[in-house]
Amino acid sequence: MADTQATVTDENSLVEYGFRRVIITITAILCALLEIIDTTIVNVALNDIRGSLGATLTDVAWVITAYAIANVIIIPMTGWLSKQFGRRNYFAASIIIFTVTSFLCGNATNIWELVAFRFIQGMGGGALLVTAQTIITESYPIEKRGMAQAIYGMGVIVGPTLGPPLGGYLVDNYSWRDIFYINIPVGIAATILTIMFVKSPKYGEKLKANQVDWWGIAFLAAFIGSLQFVLEHGQQDDWFEDHLIIILSIVSFFGLIAFIWREMVYEHPVVNLKVLKDTNLRMGTIMTFVLGFGLYGSTFIIPIYTQSILGWTATDAGLLLIPSSITTGIMMPIIGRLLQNGVPQKYLVIGGFTIFFLYSLWMFTVMTPDTGSEHFFWPLVVRGIGLGLLFVPITTLSLSTLQGKDIGDGAAFTGMMRQLGGSFGIAIITTFITRITVQHRVDLIPNITAVDFKVQQRIQGLKQMWMSKGFAPNEALDKAYALLNGSVTKQATVLAYMDVFLYLGILFLLCVPFVMLIKKGAGKVDMSNAAH
Template sequence: MVQTGDDDLVEYGFRRVIITITAVLCALLEIVDTTIVNVALNDMRGSLGATLTDVAWVVTAYAIANVIVIPMTSWLSQQFGRRNYFAVSIVVFTVTSFLCGNATNIWELVAFRFIQGLGGGALLVTAQTIITESYPVAKRGMAQAIYGMGVIVGPTLGPPLGGYLVDNYSWPYIFYINIPLGIIATILTLSFVKSPKYGDKLKANQVDWLGIIFLAAFIGSLQFILEHGQQDDWFNDSLIVALAVVTVFSLLFFIWRELTFEHPIVNLRVLRDTNLRIGTILTFILGFGLYGSTFVIPIYTQSILGWTALQAGMFLIPSSLTTAFMMPFIGKMIQKGIPQAYMIATGFLIFFFFTFMMHNVLTSDTGREHMFWPLILRGVGLGLLFVPITTLSLSTLSGKGIGEGAAFTGMTRQLGGSFGIALITTFITRQTQNHRVDLVTNLDPSNYNVQQTIHGLQMGFMSKGYTMNEALAKAYQALDYKVITQATLLSYQDVFWYLGIMFLLCIPFIFLIKKGKNKINPADAMH
């Protein structure tokens, strides 16, 4: 399908400012909604009478829909026109936000969240395309940087914003806040955004329906396994086993279908490009580190340090603002021709130093001042990774292949986040058990210090009116709580250590990337 030249889509002055604001607003709306519900799950559970397992589907349904629709966004834009598809996605997202806030039971909410995720996933990739194509070729590195600000800051804004709305109003307001912003974004999109001209649309019998079904089955099953594997005891659960089988066979059939069908929903042949293959690996690791660290730091500060959700969320903001502040400078560095491979290698190294410092400063009474500079380092590292990895991944592609490659990098970043959160959750649970066993074996009842600790705790409980036997039982409970807390703390330290090693191991891959023939235009056919 042939589209118009890039110059037809470039905007200047006021129009470009409005389009930039619209695209960043939509990207922010989508990404904030992936994390804003986390702090409201407990309130939802109470008001809707749901179990913890049921309410987890509020997060899972949105994530599954997101990852399913992202790789199909290029194709859907071509079928319906980019502006129309983008506007309809905003409307779907906004209407379902209202329906989510008015849900009367948990399964209504889950269904509306799934539909909201279908609209939201489209916003993410299409906003990137619109904002980039609105800038002339020479300034598209800067356009990527502006878009990157929204993507990086978004996951961090969710928890504090959600915490504020839940504390001061009620959980439906985390959805209602989308409505006025969605209405404004829809009006601005219809008024200012232009759509490329495509060739003839596919007929119904040319649409890759089987490809869509296999993709949805593969991504949906995999996402469910990642979200629910730990709480359902992984492969000891029959549903997890069944979905694992569905995942494997759906993937195999999907690959076969896309390589043999004339009009594939996702063009897998684009992965023949070496830079893109390496780039998807690096993007996966980036998603793993970005979402994984965003996930583990609030858990640590709330479960070990006793912070509120709002305090934990606010604490991450300086790190994200550092990344946002760096983005324009990264864009200028790319425009000046500074090798992106060096920037990526430096970013991975800085991220390693962040994890190393976090590993060393985590204690049961760590103060904000001890974690502030490591988190600033995290922000610098992410700034050096996001845009350079994306542009370098696409640097040896051309034309329509760039858009198809961008769909892979977007999907792998989301999947990397899902894998990161799932694996970190499992790792923390299992490492906590292992550390607890090790700590308990060192608690020798005949040891003088252990005896003195138990006696001191017993005396403390007796002073509060407990009998000697009751106080002794309470003392053992308190000691066990201390052991569990210490074991959990050690598992958090392990997480940061292994994250750091993973980022270090990525550095050699960067030097396998070929130098692009020209300055990348990440917007070519990125639908």
Template sequence: MLQQESLIEYGSRRVIITITAIFCALLEIVDTTIVNVALNDMRGNMGATMSEIGWVITAYAIGNVIIVPMTSWLSQQFGRRNYFAASIIIFTVSSFLCGNATAMWELVLFRFIQGLGGGALLVTSQTIITESYPPEKRGTAQAIYGLGVIIGPTLGPPLGGFITDNYSWPYIFYINIPIGVIATLLTLQFVRSPKYAEKKSINEIDFLGIGLLAVCVGSLQYVLERGQEDDWFNDPAITALATSSVLALFFFIWRELTYKNPIVELRVLKNGNLRVGTILSFILGFGLYGSTFIIPLYTQGLLGWTATQSGMLMVPAALTTAFMMPIIGKMLEKGIPQQYLVAAGMFLFFVYSFWGYKIITPADTGSDSFFWMLIVRGVGMGLLFIPITTLALSSLKGQQIGQGAAFTGMMRQLGGSFGVALITTFMTRRTQMHRNDLVPYLDTNNPDVVNRINGMTANFMSKGYDPKAAKAMAYQLMDFSVTKQASVQSYMDVFLYLGLMFLLCIPFVLMVKAKKQQGKLDASAMH
């Protein structure tokens, strides 16, 4: 087996490989969020319903999460350089096809294919960067990779908003093409493939494992993406897919632990650091994607901001994270234990969430109010991402690095999907609960309520409405005000509970990681 050290690069070659891998990671992650702000334009152009257009996001996510666990095996089967280049080509060609799609089903199909190419970009980029740096520089390597993963979701909405407002929605896909062409050429020229093992013959390939994995994670991703909209387990399709996901997971684990050449090497999870890092990656995905999802939803849904304004709000926090990455990488290289940095990141995430809980209002929360709160989030995310990823991969070698990166990447993606699904469901139910609590206060015998209704009625009459229509509009406006207040209270609940979740994790992080540190978490493993 080829040792890790033989893939280390130096000088300009390492710089080129790093930049290529970062751009590929950015391409993949930006494309998960860039379409969100263009959905309305796509819907109008395609003549689709809101439910149908949601498949543009769902199909990409399903393609992503199916391919991620298989990336290590596919790299081994075809050679990392060839597989990485093929993934970039698949992503780039499908981007062109997405932009040229004329029917809804075409766009959904091409987005699924784009997701299959994109999932590989993310994990393989991480493996390439990690193996290009010597063990003592591993913290810096993860800091560089982290720039793409943390900043990508933030760049998507403002970039998508700008392109949609100034050009047209197909250009959000076309911008991938020149970057993809350059990245393919650089990959073929500079990236090297490790020779970890013999390629498997067609008879040895774990086709059953591939099928079970696709059913398991594909069904799960569908349930998470569509559950709230389809009323969860009251919908037969959601129930059937949830059941098939659980059964496929059971048989997949059994298959991979008993088959001679498994598609996913589950035994690598015997590594304690990787197990802890995988769990923490799930929590990180929950917080990263959940918080990236909630703020634009609030600013656009309740404050009436444009997509571009909402996206730009997140940029200072992303720049803060970018500034923090190399600093945190250096802290790791100096031997500061990962558990302390992760605990600090979780505490800062709690501060950010509690801050959000305190400042949001139904009337107007200006962009100035969000600024420092989001800066705190940016620092916290930097403290979480690099130490978690470094810890997970710290004592892995050779082929195990790719396998470990696949696990952490998949769990971060699934954490984000769980986060968005649970937050959406939680908010829907809390909004209804708060509304039910507020409605009794609208007693028509209450003088304050009567005076407010009369005031609004008079206001509408002064604008030319007849008394009956003015009264109806006044009641409608009052009802809207109650719903808005209930929505704000549900946003407050999300911020509060998200913060408490991270706060409660801190003691467990310190305990678990302290135990793991007794072994090999110094010297090269620490990085």
């Protein structure tokens, strides 16, 4: 009883008011945004990086892979590391690592230097996400923690869509190195503010070196690291036709088995798997995975479609996602207020999945080889509403029946599953588009026959166009066939993108019945122990 009272007193001592709470909130949001934006900002700069550092496409893909692998390894360990080093110290050290490696990334002279620094940057960045969530929620009194989750959610949801336009602007107008340098002033400010304002809860006794779950850490790294590599590189390496993909898939599978066994039997596990006995957390991790799939998958697919099919610039492609970000930002405090007023999270989640289904269906109908930006505006606004309705309610539902220190472990699981959902989403979507495009092309080709009058007319028209530009008849005919071939391929690719949105929508709709399985929790979730 005395211990419980002491814990409550300690939790209350972390609640801030007025100016201090505003500063802590801004600091934590900045750090969450830094980490999330850096996940997607590099995507639009890969071509420039490849040209500048003389790297191949396969090599440059490691700039994203290394960061993602480090991220998903560190996220489930965040609660444990906070206990070992103290919350404030761990958070400040993570920001410093992230900031210093941002400078080193910007100064990289070859591709493997950049990859190494990106890995270390990912180690620092992964810690920022879950710890920022905890710091924000603990700074608010219990009755306002729904709003705290909404404030944190603004950073997590808006971040992935801010990355591409910001990256596109910097690459088009300055240099790819500036996408890393831009982190430095923010990182320095966040470090100073963290040291000055953030408090650490009182933890129990730290583990000695011989008590640390080194085997658990090794198995986790083998499982997550190998899985992330397979997901990032599977399609370009032709999946299980490649020996390295096969080996790493086996390593990931046995790493998972060994990790589960170790964490269940060891006295001081690095990740507490026993919290997954909670039904709501199990369902919540599945829904968080699907949310990551939809969030990162659609953020990944739209810029590629607009650039490769519609011929937009990186900046224009990135700016397209701004309406969705603004809508989500507006939705977050509204959702926080609804939760605070006792609206059941279950209904909000059902609404979110249904709206995301409608968004996907809408995108399916507007996609053509020459769709204009005005056709995307309202579907993306609907996407913003759907994501707003999903993020905070899913997080609070997942943790609603957990208590005390289990909440921190639950928060780490939801964070990891969101990142893994994004990785699975991008890998599956990339593979699907590549393979289904081939299938659509095979289906379209029989419709273009040499005896068809319209086809002959088209070929002759194209031939005359090339001849008018000074090409000989034979060359003009070859170019006409090449142009027709390109047109067929483009149409096949558009059909593949349409299929992706259709299936993405069906996936979200299928989640609705699972939401019904969630038990009624406490309603207002106490996140105060989220990294204890």
